[in-house]
Amino acid sequence: MSRIDAVLTRLDDTAQAELATLYRDLHQHPEPAFEEKRTARIAADRLRESGFEVHTGVGGTGVVGVLRNGEGPAVALRADMDALPVLERTGLPYASTENGLMHACGHDMHVTCLSGAAHLLAAARDQWQGTLVALFQPAEEIAAGAQAMVDDGLFDLTGRLSVVLGQHVFPRPAGTVFIRPGEILGAADSIEIRLYGRGGHSSQPERTVDPVVLAAAIVMRLQTVVSREVSPFERAVLTVAQIHAGHKENVIADEASITLNIRTFSPEVRRRLLAAIERVVNAEATASGAPRPPSFRTLNAFPLTANDPAATVRLTEAFTTRFGPAGVADMAPMMGSEDFGVFGTAAGAPSVFWGLGSADPSRYARAEQAGRLGEDVPGNHSPFFAPLIFPTLPMGVEALVTAALTWLNRRSP
Structure with a gap:
């Protein structure tokens, strides 16, 4: 035995x-x-x-x-x-x-x-x-x-x-x-990004900086990071999982937040994705005329x-x-x-x-x-x-x- x-x-x-x-x-x-x-x-x-x-x-x-x-x-x-x-x-x-x-x-x-x-x-x-x-x-x-x-x-x-x-x-x-x-299992990073706008009445958008529009632009732009900045021979995933903004339909909010998650198998790809996220978010905030830069907070990081x-x-x-x-x-x-x-x-x-x-x-x-x-x-x-x-x-x-x-x-x- x-x-x-x-x-x-x-x-x-x-x-x-x-x-x-x-x-x-x-x-x-x-x-x-x-x-x-x-x-x-x-x-x-x-x-x-x-x-x-x-x-x-x-x-x-x-x-x-x-x-x-x-x-x-x-x-x-x-x-x-x-x-x-x-x-x-x-x-x-x-x-x-x-x-x-x-x-x-x-x-x-x-x-x-x-x-x-x-x-x-x-x-x-x-x-x-x-x-x-x-x-x-x-x-x-x-x-x-x-x-x-x-x-x-x-x-x-x-x-x-x-x-x-x-x-x-x-x-x-x-x-x-x-x-x-x-x-065997990828690294993962989850990040919360706060976007700052200038709120106001929904009938007067010209007096505001709409963080919802800013968030939408960021979400769409981020979809190109993996497809255009990561080699097809590498593995990577970038997912925007949450968007939060506002409390009423006729009020343009002051702030919005998005939460995203990336998955990578290479330290170099991970570094490039994190840098690209920061670059895209800051650039879109500048293009939108945001009154202050976005803030980034790491929620968790799996090795x-x-x-x-x-x-x-x-x-x-x-x-x-x-x-x-x-x-x-x-x-x-x-x-x-x-x-x-x-x-x-x-x-x-x-x-x-x-x-x-x-x-x-x-x-x-x-x-x-x-x-x-x-x-x-x-x-x-x-x-x-x-x-x-x-x-x-x-x-x-x-x-x-x-x-x-x-x-x-x-x-x-």
């Missing part, structure tokens, strides 16, 4: 049912960024029951579990905990009870899988040695939680890490993990997520041995963003991030054949996003156990 098999013998039907109950409970009680108090309490209690040294309130609401089991590598497994301001429309019997708040990105599944894997590894300490670290991270959705944990002395609690490992559910067929070396090549090859081999070639697929780079990479960068350790399929395989196949994946297989951040609990949950636990044991030493006799 392999070490992985020895650990997973405890993942029987009873254990899987208990974890499924935990998952449904977490799904029903989502919590926003830096307010994951209930989720953190549940994670911490389960770690204590498994024998971990537990630290709470790390970086706000983060939880760190440390299990030292002799000499050897220190392996960190990470799960994020926060939910999204989305009104759930899945119709599930365990749908969110928090109006306007939903686990629309699967972080409830991540917490459940890590909780299960940590318990199994703790119960089978005779199979490995080293240090196992369980990171339950807050505020991933606003790109703040990982850095907050690091700034709050994370590595004083864990010691030097050898590798950082994490997974994320995606709307791909359940029963499959997706992985690739190198760049590029890149898997360490050597560590990814090592883990891909382990996954292929465990799940078979059909259970492991290449994960094409995605424009979605994560702050997971902050941990490995700050620790000076390799990190690997992989995808976990969570969609019904037969439904996915039908939708793919019909060219309706977007319509029939809801993705992350959709109000209809609902991971298939089985086999997603047990496979997520199995993937984390496999990943941890790929680095943790075999127990010395």
